[in-house]
Amino acid sequence: MIALVDMDGTGRLSLQEFRLLWNKIKQWQGIFRHYSSDQAGIINSYEMRNAINDAGFRLNNQLYDIITMRYANEGMNIDFDSFISCLVRLEAMFRAFQAFDQDGTIRLSVLEWLQLTMYA
């Protein structure tokens, strides 16, 4: 999780990075609580879509399927830890994209690609 928000690549979290992450996690916790109120600490994959939307991410169906496959258990439910892992990763990957974004797309050499994907 540290690797995902360690934007200056020091291997440590600065106080600023920690505060940013903490505020996001508090916000995501509120969203999770809203959707998990009918069950004990889990949300289903349909609620997961709404929760991701509420967190401000606009994804397509293929991405929702990928996320469900990666983060849900056999019963298609997502627990709090998996939910937070997913959103930390989404946030980090969106930020990484923005850092390289030129015109809505990014162009990467193989070494840039590996630098972005081997640490995360």
Place this chain on the structure above:
Amino acid sequence: MIALVDMDGTGRLSLQEFRLLWNKIKQWQGIFRHYSSDQAGIINSYEMRNAINDAGFRLNNQLYDIITMRYANEGMNIDFDSFISCLVRLEAMFRAFQAFDQDGTIRLSVLEWLQLTMYA
């Protein structure tokens, strides 16, 4: 680990995918044994560079530093599990790059970027 070699995105490993992974792991195990012969089941970060080279990957210094930061312990040593995790990820990320490679670089939209990075 399954996510990293599940190239058809089914969430399962086909027999073919499993065989490919297994053969790679056996090859990497031999490389690890070669460098860990002087210690008990670990290699240091310098041996890690040579091991990655022997596995056929050509990286730059920045990437070796990233990999050490991500996979080595406090003593700058890498155990067998971390070594295999690292090489499985390197292999998967190289293959993902090749699938999009046009002219030595890849161009990705934000949704393509997320599809590649959220599952791995």
